Amino acid sequence: MPSGYPDRAPFTSRLESRDPVDTTDDERIGRRRSRRAPAPGSRAAEAEAAGPAPEGPILAGNQAAPGPANARWRALLAEGGPILADGAMGTMLFASGLQFGDPPEAWNISNPEVVRRIHRGYLDAGSRIVMTNTFGGNRLRLRLHGLDKRVSELNRTAAILLRAEVDAAGRRALVAGDIGPTGEIMAPLGTLDEDEAVDVFAEQAAALIAGGVDVIWIETMSHLSEIGAAIRGARRASAEIPIIATMTFDTRGYTMMGVSPEQAARSLLEAGADAIGGNCGNGPDELLPVIEKMAAVAPEAVLVAKSNAGMPELVDLRAVYRADPPTMADAGLGFRAAGARIIGACCGSSPAHLAAMAEALGVAQPD
Numbered sequence: 001m002p003s004g005y006p007d008r009a010p011f012t013s014r015l016e017s018r019d020p021v022d023t024t025d026d027e028r029i030g031r032r033r034s035r036r037a038p039a040p041g042s043r044a045a046e047a048e049a050a051g052p053a054p055e056g057p058i059l060a061g062n063q064a065a066p067g068p069a070n071a072r073w074r075a076l077l078a079e080g081g082p083i084l085a086d087g088a089m090g091t092m093l094f095a096s097g098l099q100f101g102d103p104p105e106a107w108n109i110s111n112p113e114v115v116r117r118i119h120r121g122y123l124d125a126g127s128r129i130v131m132t133n134t135f136g137g138n139r140l141r142l143r144l145h146g147l148d149k150r151v152s153e154l155n156r157t158a159a160i161l162l163r164a165e166v167d168a169a170g171r172r173a174l175v176a177g178d179i180g181p182t183g184e185i186m187a188p189l190g191t192l193d194e195d196e197a198v199d200v201f202a203e204q205a206a207a208l209i210a211g212g213v214d215v216i217w218i219e220t221m222s223h224l225s226e227i228g229a230a231i232r233g234a235r236r237a238s239a240e241i242p243i244i245a246t247m248t249f250d251t252r253g254y255t256m257m258g259v260s261p262e263q264a265a266r267s268l269l270e271a272g273a274d275a276i277g278g279n280c281g282n283g284p285d286e287l288l289p290v291i292e293k294m295a296a297v298a299p300e301a302v303l304v305a306k307s308n309a310g311m312p313e314l315v316d317l318r319a320v321y322r323a324d325p326p327t328m329a330d331a332g333l334g335f336r337a338a339g340a341r342i343i344g345a346c347c348g349s350s351p352a353h354l355a356a357m358a359e360a361l362g363v364a365q366p367d
Contacts, residue, residue: 058265058298062235062272069240072174072214073274076128077302082336084363085176085306085344086122086130087354091321093118093133100317103145105137108158115158119165121351126358126365128173129244129342130166131217132158135180138204140192144183152207159211169366176217176244177208179230186225194229201233209238217244219306220280222255224267231271244342245273246304249290250281261293269301277304280346282311283323284331288338295339302342305335309348321348325356332357 064070076083093104096114107115115133122130137155139148147154159177166173182200184192205216216234221227227245234243245268247255254260259267261278268276276298278290287307294303310323323331328345335343343361345353358365 058269058301061270063274064242065239067240069238070214070242073242076174077341082332082340082361082363083129083342084125084127084354084358084361085304085342086119086127087345087349087351088309088347089118089131089133089135091319091348092121092350094318103136103142103147104133105135105142105154105158106145106147108133108154108161112157112161116161116165119162120169122354123165123169123173124366125351125354126363127344127354128363129176129215129217129344130162130173131176131178132162132208132211132213134158134178134204134208135219136183137207138179138182138200140182140184140200141180151203152210155204155207156211159208159213163212172366174214175212176215177205177211177213179204179208179216179218179234180220181222181226186223186229192226194225197226197229198233198236201230202236203233205234205237205241209241213241215242215244215274217246218273219244219246221245221247222259223257224259224263227268228271231268231273235272242274243272244275244277244304245271246277246279246306248280249278249286253286253289261290262297265294265298265301269298275302275304275342277306277340277342279304279306280308283308284310284328284334288331288334291335291338291340299339303340304342304344305338305340306342306344306346307331307335308346309353312347319347323348323353325353328353329356329360332361336361
């Protein structure tokens with residue numbers, strides 16, 4: 001998301017901080033190359049035992065069928081050059097008074113002016129793809145707060161709020177309907193079966209599309225079966241809606257469920273995603289090799305890089321991120337050189353980070 005929930009990334013204490021100021025490039029490279037062996041029987045162990053993703057051409061699946069519903073997406077891609085996405089939503093909401101544990105999606109109804117102001121900040125910074133405040137807007141996440149009967153209301157309202165800001169800013173940006181994980185574990189490891197997951201995601205996607213989004217952005221996923229269900233759900237809601245799909249590689253270059261960048265690239269494209277990549281995680285240093293690996297196996301894909309502003313630390317019960325705007329600007333250049341086309345930031349970022357990234361990438365900012 002633009003980061004609606006603070007609990008999506010692991011926290012470290014001050015002693016465990018991996019601030020780039022205290023770490024040399026050689027040490028960071030060495031740490032990447034010395035990945036700790038996964039626990040026996042874990043998904044990561046199974047992935048390593050299976051070896052690298054199968055070679056051969058990646059056959060794109062059921063991507064968005066050309067039509068009026070995705071004309072703006074196709075026009076944006078046709079402009080060429082890097083495309084600036086947005087930054088954190090949750091970080092900005094907490095700065096505005098959201099309390100830990102409260103659902104950010106409820107602010108679409110209770111504090112719409114705050115949500116709109118955050119969107120406006122990213123639009124002013126030059127973002128061309130901005131995400132709705134709906135990261136936890138599926139019924140399984142909302143059920144934790146007694147809001148599962150309000151999926152349509154909360155998601156449609158979020159899309160309408162962002163659409164109003166995009167239109168007021170000259171309609172240069174796309175409205176992306178944000179879909180995050182259910183918070184459940186997929187069967188057979190967990191209890192969420194595939195059919196129910198597809199239905200949950202289709203419900204949310206349909207509400208976002210009814211509110212006027214231009215694309216669906218599925219993010220912060222760890223399990224191929226869950227992100228596959230989300231893509232199928234979005235495609236059930238619309239055959240024409242473009243789908244961006246990003247996973248979180250926060251476990252030594254793998255997702256928490258043991259998915260490698262190469263496996264993710266192949267699976268997401270074959271499932272029908274129109275753009276793929278990584279978001280959240282432990283900062284730019286760890287996302288960069290993910291993008292490089294995806295580019296190596298899918299050189300024609302539209303790749304997305306949207307990292308956190310560094311490794312989160314827990315300070316006074318708040319997530320603190322140390323990467324400042326110049327650091328993220330440098331990271332943006334690295335992502336672009338690695339092959340990313342859509343570049344933004346995730347947890348811990350702000351419009352100031354995105355403005356710095358826009359300047360470094362040569363992205364035109366609104367007058």
